[in-house]
Amino acid sequence: MALTREDCARLDEADPLTHARRRFILPDGVNYLDGNSLGALPGGVAERVEAMVRQEWGIGLVRSWNTAGWYESPGRIGRKLAPLLGAAPHQVTVTDTISVNLFKLLVAAIRLRPGRRTIVAEQGNFPSDNHVVDSVARMHGMTVRYVPAGAVAAAVDDDTAVAELSHVSYRTAEIQDMAQVTAAVHARGGLAIWDLAHSTGAVALALDDSGADFAVGCGYKFLNGGPGAPSHVYVAQRHHAALDQPLTGWFGHAAPFKFEPGFARADGIRAMLCSTPQMLANTALEAALDAFDGIAMHDVQAKGRALGDLMIRLHDERLAPLGCDLATLRDGARRGNHVSITHAAGYQVMQALIGRGIIGDFRAPDVMRFGFGPLYVRHVDVWDAVLAVEDVLRSGAWQAVPLPGPDAVT
Amino acid sequence: MALTREDCARLDEADPLTHARRRFILPDGVNYLDGNSLGALPGGVAERVEAMVRQEWGIGLVRSWNTAGWYESPGRIGRKLAPLLGAAPHQVTVTDTISVNLFKLLVAAIRLRPGRRTIVAEQGNFPSDNHVVDSVARMHGMTVRYVPAGAVAAAVDDDTAVAELSHVSYRTAEIQDMAQVTAAVHARGGLAIWDLAHSTGAVALALDDSGADFAVGCGYKFLNGGPGAPSHVYVAQRHHAALDQPLTGWFGHAAPFKFEPGFARADGIRAMLCSTPQMLANTALEAALDAFDGIAMHDVQAKGRALGDLMIRLHDERLAPLGCDLATLRDGARRGNHVSITHAAGYQVMQALIGRGIIGDFRAPDVMRFGFGPLYVRHVDVWDAVLAVEDVLRSGAWQAVPLPGPDAVT
Numbered sequence: 001m002a003l004t005r006e007d008c009a010r011l012d013e014a015d016p017l018t019h020a021r022r023r024f025i026l027p028d029g030v031n032y033l034d035g036n037s038l039g040a041l042p043g044g045v046a047e048r049v050e051a052m053v054r055q056e057w058g059i060g061l062v063r064s065w066n067t068a069g070w071y072e073s074p075g076r077i078g079r080k081l082a083p084l085l086g087a088a089p090h091q092v093t094v095t096d097t098i099s100v101n102l103f104k105l106l107v108a109a110i111r112l113r114p115g116r117r118t119i120v121a122e123q124g125n126f127p128s129d130n131h132v133v134d135s136v137a138r139m140h141g142m143t144v145r146y147v148p149a150g151a152v153a154a155a156v157d158d159d160t161a162v163a164e165l166s167h168v169s170y171r172t173a174e175i176q177d178m179a180q181v182t183a184a185v186h187a188r189g190g191l192a193i194w195d196l197a198h199s200t201g202a203v204a205l206a207l208d209d210s211g212a213d214f215a216v217g218c219g220y221k222f223l224n225g226g227p228g229a230p231s232h233v234y235v236a237q238r239h240h241a242a243l244d245q246p247l248t249g250w251f252g253h254a255a256p257f258k259f260e261p262g263f264a265r266a267d268g269i270r271a272m273l274c275s276t277p278q279m280l281a282n283t284a285l286e287a288a289l290d291a292f293d294g295i296a297m298h299d300v301q302a303k304g305r306a307l308g309d310l311m312i313r314l315h316d317e318r319l320a321p322l323g324c325d326l327a328t329l330r331d332g333a334r335r336g337n338h339v340s341i342t343h344a345a346g347y348q349v350m351q352a353l354i355g356r357g358i359i360g361d362f363r364a365p366d367v368m369r370f371g372f373g374p375l376y377v378r379h380v381d382v383w384d385a386v387l388a389v390e391d392v393l394r395s396g397a398w399q400a401v402p403l404p405g406p407d408a409v410t
Numbered sequence: 411m412a413l414t415r416e417d418c419a420r421l422d423e424a425d426p427l428t429h430a431r432r433r434f435i436l437p438d439g440v441n442y443l444d445g446n447s448l449g450a451l452p453g454g455v456a457e458r459v460e461a462m463v464r465q466e467w468g469i470g471l472v473r474s475w476n477t478a479g480w481y482e483s484p485g486r487i488g489r490k491l492a493p494l495l496g497a498a499p500h501q502v503t504v505t506d507t508i509s510v511n512l513f514k515l516l517v518a519a520i521r522l523r524p525g526r527r528t529i530v531a532e533q534g535n536f537p538s539d540n541h542v543v544d545s546v547a548r549m550h551g552m553t554v555r556y557v558p559a560g561a562v563a564a565a566v567d568d569d570t571a572v573a574e575l576s577h578v579s580y581r582t583a584e585i586q587d588m589a590q591v592t593a594a595v596h597a598r599g600g601l602a603i604w605d606l607a608h609s610t611g612a613v614a615l616a617l618d619d620s621g622a623d624f625a626v627g628c629g630y631k632f633l634n635g636g637p638g639a640p641s642h643v644y645v646a647q648r649h650h651a652a653l654d655q656p657l658t659g660w661f662g663h664a665a666p667f668k669f670e671p672g673f674a675r676a677d678g679i680r681a682m683l684c685s686t687p688q689m690l691a692n693t694a695l696e697a698a699l700d701a702f703d704g705i706a707m708h709d710v711q712a713k714g715r716a717l718g719d720l721m722i723r724l725h726d727e728r729l730a731p732l733g734c735d736l737a738t739l740r741d742g743a744r745r746g747n748h749v750s751i752t753h754a755a756g757y758q759v760m761q762a763l764i765g766r767g768i769i770g771d772f773r774a775p776d777v778m779r780f781g782f783g784p785l786y787v788r789h790v791d792v793w794d795a796v797l798a799v800e801d802v803l804r805s806g807a808w809q810a811v812p813l814p815g816p817d818a819v820t
Contacts, residue, residue: 027471040471046463053455053456053636058451061442061450063764064637065637099685100684103657123671128659128685132657139517140549227686227689227690246548249542250537253541259536263537274507275509275538275638277638278638279637280636280688281690283690359473363669364669
């Protein structure tokens with residue numbers, strides 16, 4: 001029997017995370033399925049940022065580096081975030097951006113494996129990861145072997161210094177087995193760097209138990225830290241003593257206020273820092289993490305899986321006959337918190353949806369991507385989105401949308 | 411005849427920048443002479459940030475990358491800032507931090523001068539500049555020749571790829587002659603990178619007319635952009651076509667939303683970008699720059715010079731007999747907007763001043779640094795600060811201040 005909207009509403013009533021939606025400020029008339037691009041605004045963030053600007057900056061002025069705890073902010077946010085990563089807290093900090101942190105980690109990993117000349121990286125990974133891999137390889141005269149994520153473990157050999165891949169694919173949402181891949185890399189003497197951009201805050205993670213060496217993640221997707229929120233970075237404790245990353249700024253110095261000419265690396269995870277943190281952004285991210293208070297990450301992953309399963313079922317029932325296809329895995333156990341649906345007119349369909357307040361995103365050439373911020377997206381939202389796609393396609397409403405120019409920002 | 415406070419008040423009345431102080435929100439009971447470390451809060455910034463968080467992020471959500479102009483924010487802020495640098499607007503953008511941008515520029519400069527094996531850098535420069543120079547030299551197997559700023563021009567030879575130095579010294583406040591040094595570097599076929607950390611917003615700059623190749627500057631000092639505000643970067647137009655920097659993130663890609671595997675560098679200054687900008691920080695900086703509306707930079711430099719001359723005169727009259735000495739230049743034409751006064755008990759004296767609401771900063775081992783945010787510091791503030799130093803020294807009040815621990819954040 002076909003599902004109804006009432007069925008979806010009943011699923012929402014039974015959902016253990018239903019209460020978490022009230023932790024967010026969501027605009028009227030919007031069905032937001034793009035939290036995998038920019039997470040929604042958690043309640044309390046605006047107030048916290050305003051207090052930081054008016055009181056800590058305006059009144060406290062430079063004194064607030066000490067008195068308001070700004071100086072300790074990167075590590076403090078890292079410790080708050082660590083449980084979401086399945087990591088002991090002293091291994092996580094918040095700084096810079098994913099690409100900058102990936103650059104640091106790749107160089108640091110190569111220095112830990114001198115003599116090895118190959119990087120194994122994921123073919124089809126989010127492009128900027130591979131741009132950074134290429135840049136680091138060029139600077140070190142190394143070779144990059146690109147293979148699909150599922151083939152990384154087998155591609156590593158005794159010449160591999162480091163393997164870099166995404167834990168959850170930005171396109172297919174496929175989850176890689178972190179423990180298995182890492183073990184395979186280690187078996188050949190290499191190191192593994194995991195990109196958690198579509199993982200942190202979306203799926204259960206166990207970095208310590210998986211034996212991960214290094215990881216980078218994103219603050220502005222499922223963590224809801226605000227546009228361009230700083231990235232987080234994980235370094236397993238066993239690598240702290242020899243950590244040698246190339247962006248040697250004063251926040252990564254052991255004694256930044258001694259103003260000595262030589263660089264003395266800070267102990268522990270602080271060695272991943274470079275310059276003065278952008279404190280407005282740090283403040284928003286720190287406050288945003290309160291939305292995860294008391295929330296179990298296995299509930300979060302289960303919620304995203306349920307929403308994805310629902311969208312796939314509705315896709316099969318209603319959209320597949322209209323020329324849509326699925327670009328994400330059907331197997332919910334191996335799928336992250338988004339569903340990608342392809343259609344030849346995907347760009348136009350998505351624009352028509354956005355015009356109706358149903359916000360997903362489009363990834364060239366033909367992917368409509370719907371992300372499920374597990375703390376605030378409901379089953380009825382998925383229902384409404386699929387029925388809107390069906391209506392846009394059946395009615396031909398998408399044909400009224402102009403195609404993008406060659407340099408469009410989509 | 412010795413100066414009086416009334417003399418200083420008359421100087422303030424005659425000051426063409428007196429009105430600009432009303433553009434800032436300054437706390438009661440504070441005499442703020444540390445704008446060279448963290449600029450004061452300009453009026454309107456808190457409101458702008460709050461609107462950005464509540465409206466653009468909260469209501470606009472991911473759509474605001476287009477509709478609120480977030481995507482164009484780095485270049486837009488760069489264009490707003492360019493007049494303060496004496497630069498045509500398409501050569502300036504805002505991104506990342508000084509150390510990260512310096513890393514990008516050093517590598518880009520080395521790639522523009524293949525075969526040359528030496529970097530000339532400033533001995534005694536702000537330490538993290540030299541940490542980054544050392545890191546880049548190590549990655550490229552190059553030699554660094556450290557010489558005092560005044561000797562950089564003479565130290566450049568035919569093996570020099572790039573020279574890097576500060577335009578205004580963080581310690582002595584000495585201004586280097588940008589045109590002269592750059593010409594000397596160019597005469598030997600090298601390139602010059604200028605650190606403007608203590609220049610932008612403090613002294614008149616003429617990057618284009620000086621023939622500068624590259625520059626990096628700071629958003630949180632004299633630009634008042636907020637703690638950790640993003641850095642700005644200048645690349646002369648003649649280097650745009652061949653610009654090849656190593657932090658190849660998606661915001662520096664010619665077509666970031668095409669998701670193509672290869673890196674295609676964006677045209678122009680946008681090639682200096684890396685990842686998604688931290689928009690809360692960008693928003694604060696953009697709003698803060700309104701404080702410079704209609705203000706001529708030669709007035710700003712003249713104001714800072716007048717305040718510095720005043721402090722030096724009062725130092726000579728009142729502090730030199732008490733064991734103080736001057737660590738900045740007496741020549742106002744070659745001095746930036748701060749004055750450094752040394753005293754053996756400098757750390758304790760500065761802590762005692764801060765306890766009285768007179769805020770400067772301390773730089774090891776013995777430097778008390780007083781910065782003159784030219785838009786809000788008055789002549790009477792300088793008077794009050796010097797008389798407080800005199801009182802702290804004469805009364806012995808500094809002796810009640812404990813010495814810092816070995817890892818103190820000062």
